[in-house]
Amino acid sequence: MGTGGGGVSRQESPSMLRVVNPATGELIATLPAATADDVAKAAEQARQVFEAGVWSGLPVRERAAVLLRLAALMERDAEILARLDSEDAGKPIAECRAGDVPGAVEAIRWFAEAADKVFGRLAPTGRDDLGLISREPVGVVAAILPWNYPLAMAAWKVGPALAAGNCLLLKPAEATPRSALHLADLAAEAGLPEGVLTVLPGHGPVAGTALARSSVVGALSFTGSTAVGRRILKDAADSNFKRVSLEMGGKSPQVLMADAIAYGDELIDGMIEAAFLTMGQNCTAGSRVLVHESIADEVLARFTAAAKKLVIGDPAHPRTQMGPLIDHAAFSRVAKVVEAARADGARIHTAGLPDDLPALGAYYPPTVITQAPEGSDVLTKELFGPVVTVQTFTTEAQAIRMANATAYGLAASVWTRDLDAAFRLARGIHAGVVSVNCYSEGDITAPFGGWKESGFGGAEKSTNAFEQWTREKTVWIRTR
Numbered sequence: 001m002g003t004g005g006g007g008v009s010r011q012e013s014p015s016m017l018r019v020v021n022p023a024t025g026e027l028i029a030t031l032p033a034a035t036a037d038d039v040a041k042a043a044e045q046a047r048q049v050f051e052a053g054v055w056s057g058l059p060v061r062e063r064a065a066v067l068l069r070l071a072a073l074m075e076r077d078a079e080i081l082a083r084l085d086s087e088d089a090g091k092p093i094a095e096c097r098a099g100d101v102p103g104a105v106e107a108i109r110w111f112a113e114a115a116d117k118v119f120g121r122l123a124p125t126g127r128d129d130l131g132l133i134s135r136e137p138v139g140v141v142a143a144i145l146p147w148n149y150p151l152a153m154a155a156w157k158v159g160p161a162l163a164a165g166n167c168l169l170l171k172p173a174e175a176t177p178r179s180a181l182h183l184a185d186l187a188a189e190a191g192l193p194e195g196v197l198t199v200l201p202g203h204g205p206v207a208g209t210a211l212a213r214s215s216v217v218g219a220l221s222f223t224g225s226t227a228v229g230r231r232i233l234k235d236a237a238d239s240n241f242k243r244v245s246l247e248m249g250g251k252s253p254q255v256l257m258a259d260a261i262a263y264g265d266e267l268i269d270g271m272i273e274a275a276f277l278t279m280g281q282n283c284t285a286g287s288r289v290l291v292h293e294s295i296a297d298e299v300l301a302r303f304t305a306a307a308k309k310l311v312i313g314d315p316a317h318p319r320t321q322m323g324p325l326i327d328h329a330a331f332s333r334v335a336k337v338v339e340a341a342r343a344d345g346a347r348i349h350t351a352g353l354p355d356d357l358p359a360l361g362a363y364y365p366p367t368v369i370t371q372a373p374e375g376s377d378v379l380t381k382e383l384f385g386p387v388v389t390v391q392t393f394t395t396e397a398q399a400i401r402m403a404n405a406t407a408y409g410l411a412a413s414v415w416t417r418d419l420d421a422a423f424r425l426a427r428g429i430h431a432g433v434v435s436v437n438c439y440s441e442g443d444i445t446a447p448f449g450g451w452k453e454s455g456f457g458g459a460e461k462s463t464n465a466f467e468q469w470t471r472e473k474t475v476w477i478r479t480r
């Protein structure tokens with residue numbers, strides 16, 4: 001079952017980053033890794049650029065014009081950007097072309113267009129006072145990114161942070177720095193002044209920690225694992241109390257009521273996308289199917305049959321639907337939890353892997369698990385791989401209890417034709433995003449973020465993002 005050893009090695013070196021194609025093990029690039037000193041220098045340069053006002057002091061529509069040019073250049077280079085993410089992360093090129101890159105362009109464009117629609121407020125004073133409440137950029141801000149949606153996550157941060165007038169220090173994940181570097185080149189071509197966007201490829205414990213502990217950085221947005229998010233919050237408290245926004249892991253349920261079967265292939269396709277997009281290395285992956293017992297046998301048969309048909313192969317091939325995991329450590333982590341579930345009596349359904357896969361990729365087959373013992377790791381821990389559990393329920397209340405039975409609260413999907421039931425489930429499920437009769441995080445207009453140990457909730461996308469990257473100031477004027 002897959003390739004468990006050797007191959008993809010990014011070998012920790014404090015001074016270098018090795019960018020390796022997860023499908024082939026091929027070394028794509030070697031980059032100097034940002035040191036704590038590099039971070040401090042970049043932060044100081046960003047502070048000076050911010051205070052000089054060459055960006056923060058521009059009329060907001062001029063900032064928007066630069067970002068709109070950036071979006072157009074990203075469209076021009078869409079194929080280059082898609083290939084960079086596909087090669088660095090092992091993501092199927094079709095997924096990068098259809099999802100990641102157009103989504104990133106849309107985010108930059110949407111925040112550029114929204115920037116001059118964010119107004120301050122006026123306090124309800126008596127006639128002798130004027131209370132002006134304005135929104136101002138934070139100054140020097142930072143973002144730390146994961147490897148699973150490198151360009152898309154960069155765009156969610158770059159768009160609102162720059163539109164609001166900040167100078168941004170952006171740290172991509174170790175494995176996937178190249179699309180962020182290309183984005184910075186395009187931003188320069190679009191006319192962004194030097195020092196407004198600085199990309200700092202580097203190791204998390206070094207460059208990431210330096211950002212989290214910096215006393216120059218006023219706000220930090222993090223997307224990644226819950227363990228690192230916890231660390232960053234502590235570092236912020238131990239340094240300058242920078243504002244931190246955390247978007248972290250998930251263990252999201254897909255709840256199928258008895259009447260969901262009426263959606264037929266649409267249901268099965270939605271379940272497959274939820275479970276196996278980006279090989280299940282997706283923060284909102286619907287990794288727990290909760291199905292009404294009356295339709296469980298039919299759903300399981302159709303779902304496992306569809307999973308077995310997924311095209312697994314070279315991510316560079318346009319027909320490929322599933323590539324390798326990010327590396328062999330991820331493979332071992334996933335395999336260990338699945339094997340523990342098997343040893344505890346769970347049933348594992350998989351078609352295995354095709355014979356002709358690139359030799360060094362950490363390919364893991366789409367896997368469906370039934371009869372996992374209650375409380376087992378496979379039901380509660382985020383695996384970040386193409387592994388889905390299926391559990392049955394009999395009542396709506398039981399479905400809600402099961403949906404909420406993890407420490408996470410990022411997303412959920414609910415399938416039913418009964419609108420009342422859909423509302424009751426959506427209200428009862430503790431998650432930042434609940435999609436009904438589809439698998440979706442909503443579009444760029446809708447807030448995104450998790451509850452519970454998935455994060456602070458709703459800080460990304462939509463006009464909420466401006467709250468993350470700005471702060472309010474009250475100016476109180478006596479007018480007599």
Ligand code: NAD
Pocket residue numbers: 144145146147148149171172173174202203204205207208209212223224225226228229231232247248249250282283284382384410450454455
């Ligand atoms: P990760 O937490 O290992 O790394 C994320 C980033 O944090 C990387 O850039 C890494 O270099 C950096 N980092 C590592 N240690 C650090 C430290 N001590 N201080 C500061 N920065 C540090 O996560 P990952 O493996 O890259 O991504 C997978 C995780 O991201 C999953 O848990 C997934 O659910 C989550 N994720 C969440 C969302 C969301 O929006 N909620 C989106 C994508 C991914």
